[in-house]
Amino acid sequence: MRDRIWIFAGLAVFVAALTAPFWWAHAVAMPLAKRPDLVLPANQKECVVPTETMRAMHMQLLVNWREDVVRRGDRQYVAYNGKIYEKSLTHTCLGCHNKAEFCDRCHAYSGVSTPSCWNCHNEPQTRIAGSTP
Amino acid sequence: MKITRKDFLRLSGLSILAAGAKQAVRAVEQERLTKSRPAARAVRWGMAVDLKKCREKDGCNACVHACNSAHNIPQFADRAHEVKWIWTEPFATVFPFAKGSYSTESDSGVPVPLMCNHCANPPCTRVCPTQATWKRGDGIVMMDWHRCIGCRYCIAACPYGSRSFNWQDPRPAIANINPEFPTRTKGVVEKCNFCEERLARGQKPACVDACPQGIFTFGNLADPDSELRQLLRARFAVQRQPELGTGPSIYYLV
Numbered sequence: 001m002r003d004r005i006w007i008f009a010g011l012a013v014f015v016a017a018l019t020a021p022f023w024w025a026h027a028v029a030m031p032l033a034k035r036p037d038l039v040l041p042a043n044q045k046e047c048v049v050p051t052e053t054m055r056a057m058h059m060q061l062l063v064n065w066r067e068d069v070v071r072r073g074d075r076q077y078v079a080y081n082g083k084i085y086e087k088s089l090t091h092t093c094l095g096c097h098n099k100a101e102f103c104d105r106c107h108a109y110s111g112v113s114t115p116s117c118w119n120c121h122n123e124p125q126t127r128i129a130g131s132t133p
Numbered sequence: 134m135k136i137t138r139k140d141f142l143r144l145s146g147l148s149i150l151a152a153g154a155k156q157a158v159r160a161v162e163q164e165r166l167t168k169s170r171p172a173a174r175a176v177r178w179g180m181a182v183d184l185k186k187c188r189e190k191d192g193c194n195a196c197v198h199a200c201n202s203a204h205n206i207p208q209f210a211d212r213a214h215e216v217k218w219i220w221t222e223p224f225a226t227v228f229p230f231a232k233g234s235y236s237t238e239s240d241s242g243v244p245v246p247l248m249c250n251h252c253a254n255p256p257c258t259r260v261c262p263t264q265a266t267w268k269r270g271d272g273i274v275m276m277d278w279h280r281c282i283g284c285r286y287c288i289a290a291c292p293y294g295s296r297s298f299n300w301q302d303p304r305p306a307i308a309n310i311n312p313e314f315p316t317r318t319k320g321v322v323e324k325c326n327f328c329e330e331r332l333a334r335g336q337k338p339a340c341v342d343a344c345p346q347g348i349f350t351f352g353n354l355a356d357p358d359s360e361l362r363q364l365l366r367a368r369f370a371v372q373r374q375p376e377l378g379t380g381p382s383i384y385y386l387v
Contacts, residue, residue, distance in 0.1 A: 066279060070275075070277050070279065071275075071277060072328075073269065073333065074185045077331055089310060090315075116318075118153065119318040120278060120315040120316050120317055120318050121315045122310055122311075122312040122315065122316065123312065
């Protein structure tokens with residue numbers, strides 16, 4: 001038991017070293033990481049779900065909308081504030097957001113690959129010119 | 134714990150009684166739910182195609198063009214890669230039973246518009262391993278392209294050739310992409326969806342609206358008073374291969 005002091009001193013040093021990055025960040029004002037350069041819609045002030053939730057859960061919302069529309073034929077979304085939206089990627093989401101300047105930029109920033117949505121779904125802006133079939 | 138014979142029997146009796154009561158409550162609730170739904174909700178979408186009127190306008194392809202541009206259907210030069218939702222075939226091919234020696238003079242070469250029959254008993258949905266295709270409550274045989282794995286069992290099962298497979302990316306073969314409707318991707322099966330997306334907006338299918346002759350009568354087969362049912366009562370109609378037991382929802386007025 002004579003080594004008790006050394007053991008506890010060692011443990012204290014270990015815990016301090018382990019947690020150093022956290023308290024160091026609090027003690028010294030660290031510059032925030034650069035945020036993605038997103039272009040927000042000009043025509044709308046609010047999204048169908050508050051921004052914080054949307055940031056974390058938009059993929060789940062899109063999957064739910066997809067299942068509702070395709071498999072249940074349920075196309076109306078009642079938002080948290082009682083507003084009614086159409087459950088549509090092309091009409092509702094891309095009606096305000098620009099894919100290249102919003103979706104793609106944040107996905108590139110976060111290192112998340114482009115989802116397969118765009119293999120089939122179109123942007124409303126793009127109309128590939130050509131003769132009618 | 135010790136239990137007497139009398140207690141055991143009493144407990145067993147009570148358990149059986151409780152289980153029975155639960156079943157009864159559930160049955161009563163189910164009954165109430167089915168009663169509260171309005172009876173008018175029974176819908177089975179169907180269509181009648183008036184071949185007599187179609188014959189009057191030779192060489193017209195308005196229905197096919199309307200569908201192709203509404204649903205982003207690719208046009209491949211190679212017929213092996215052909216994708217089609219609505220198309221035409223000669224009468225003699227569609228209705229091989231009608232091979233009369235003299236009547237063929239009038240009908241055999243006449244093009245008949247064909248599409249998915251939205252069968253009452255669709256063989257394609259039975260074989261789909263992922264339920265990417267299924268029959269909706271309103272009779273539409275629906276496709277979920279998100280879920281299709283491209284196994285093509287449904288193509289093999291469909292006796293009407295209504296389904297096409299995307300052997301390659303269809304986008305380069307679409308002259309004018311309609312952004313309102315998704316294109317498909319390589320490796321999925323597609324077919325006529327009875328313009329499910331237009332019905333949801335209260336519109337009629339694209340082919341029905343596009344036909345200059347008004348040969349298509351779209352309506353509810355489950356409603357005896359619908360225009361469609363009245364037409365089917367008044368005129369002689371045939372289905373494609375009804376003997377297979379699929380129950381097609383497309384009727385041809387000959």
